Amino acid sequence: MKILLVGEYSRLHNSLKEGLTHLGHDVVIVSTGDSFKNFATDYSIAARFFERSWFLKKTAGALLKVTGINLFLTEKGLRFYNLLPKLKGFDHIQLINSDALETHPTLAKRLYKKLLQHNNSSLSLLICGDETPIIDYYLTGKLKYSVLTPYLKDNSLKSYFSYPLKYINKPYRNLFEWIKANAICLITSDLDYEVPMKAMGHNTIFIPNPINSAVISFIPPVVGNKVIIFLGINRMSYIKKGITYFEDALAEIAKKYPDTVEVIVTENIPYAKYITLYNSAHIVLDQVYAYDQGYNALEAMAKGKVVFTGAETEFTQYYNLTQKVAINALPDVDALVADLSFLIENPQEIVAIGTRARSFIEKEHNYIEVAKKYLEAWRLSNS
Template sequence: MKILLLGEYSRLHNSLKEGLTTLGHEVIIVGTGDSFKKFNTDYSIYPKLFNDYWFLRKFKNLIYKLSGYNLEETEKGYRFNKLLHKLKGFDHIQLINSDAIETQPKQALKLYKKLLKQNRQMSLLICGDDTPIIEYCLNGDLKYSILTPYLQKKAPANYFKYSLKYLKPNYKKLFEWVKNNSVCIVTSDLDYEIPMKAMGYETHFIPNPINTDTITYNQPEITDKIIIFLGINRLSYIKKGINFFEEALTIIQEKYRDKVEIIITENVPYNEYIKLYDRAHILLDQTYGYDQGYNALEAMAKGKVVFTGAETEFTQQYNLTERVAINALPDTKAIVNELSYLIENPNEIKAISLRARVFIEKEHNYIKIAEKYIEVWST
């Protein structure tokens, strides 16, 4: 098959591509690289004019401040339109979400129609914010979600503008069109599968693909201090509950001053990020999740003990009786207790590390996951 993967936010599509190409398929990725993360793409629609040139960046910010119009989004749409003549003859197109081009919804709709007209079929992947996810999170039916801080008014609404945009009529209209013109909807983890099912959507649950052939497992060697890593993305700081980790680390640093080393980074490119946490034994990922996202899974494959989503729904889904990750609650005291236990029981770090790698190899193998995508696309 000839396959087009549109959008990339976490390296999910790159890992899927590696699995698909191993199976003999031809795969092209189109995307922006997702800002500072700089993920690999075959064709880039990164808005370099309004991002890389300071005077145009200032002009863009002024226009947005005065009118609310986003020139960066316009440039992404323009660049995608210029690529359309190259994006023909694909057997399947997968959108990473309904806003995969990241341009204005009206423009995105026109571009999707042109794209679909010159290719065979399309599917929608739900692996992040999208209209049904945000609608369900706002219902308050979940015990917590990425919008809990918004519902509890713990941060200004402006912090959630990216998520809340999916509730605007033009984004809802875009989602409806994408849904109605997709042969299937795929969810990548339980944080999206649970809301989609609850909202009445028919979905195919396919876990994130992880390329364990290129990720080396390193058994933790604890000869001196236990190293804890926290990578901060300011754009998702509130939604991931990073404040709870920061508060917990302040306490841990004081409590175990001679036993721990803490590494904190902020807004670094993906390739640099994964090198920075190589020395760590413990990685702090997010607190509002039920399942693991891509970053957590990749760290688990390396043998890190990851504080992330690992709720009861997750352990039941995979029939787990022992921990492969630490369920990080949005609760500073709970995080401190979990970190304290691991620091005082370093053998547990080694045990969870090994179980984490075995779990990733079993449930997230990139070739097996690619086979599942082909099966779903072909039904």
């Protein structure tokens, strides 16, 4: 098959491509690279013109602030339009999100229509992040917590949640509904999306994230004189991931264990650099408002790190786990301090959990086996 994967936010599509390619398929990725993360892509639609100089970036930013006209979104759409002559002959197209092109929703709909007209192919939509039904469900407040919990508690934080909340606006809602009507299937990547989609009455296929363990070296956990803790901060998702809880917990840990703990903190760095900076760490702090692991957490687990992330009851029950493969990070500083303290005082647990984490990734997230599940989902949905 010839397969087009549109969009990339976490390296999910790159790992899926590697699995599909291993199985003999021809795969092309089109994406923006997701800003500073700079993920690999075969064709880039990043807003390079308005990002190439300080003056152009500031000019476009000022125009957006004053008039609401977003030239960054416009450029991405135009770049995709110019690529359309090259995007032909595909048997299947998958969007990583309804906003996979990161352009104006009305323009995106026109571009998706043209893309389908250029290809006699089926279409699938991957639900692996913010999406209209996901945000609708989070806003009900029925979950004990979600990435919108800070906003639900304090509506004055609305400006920090402009990205997820855009999906409930009419243009984005219409775009999602159009894609859903034209897609043969909706696929969810983890339980943080499967649970809300099912609750909102959507028929979905749950396929765990693909992780290419072959290119992620397992680093056997060895704890020396100090326990090393890593926190990578993305300012765009700072509040929705509950990073303040980690920062407050680390402040307590620094006082409690001044000589036995080392903390590494990074901020807004490219993906290729990010995944090497935590190689020396024993513990990686990911996010608190989650039920399952996102992509960064899974890659850290593949390296043998103890990851503070989503590992709720729904997760352990789904995978029939009786031992910890990650730490369920709660939005509670005292709970985080207690969990960190236990690991610092019992380094053998760091070794045990890190080793189990790698085994879990190899068993449940093998990129080749996951790629087979995608192929089967597309085949059955298209029959």
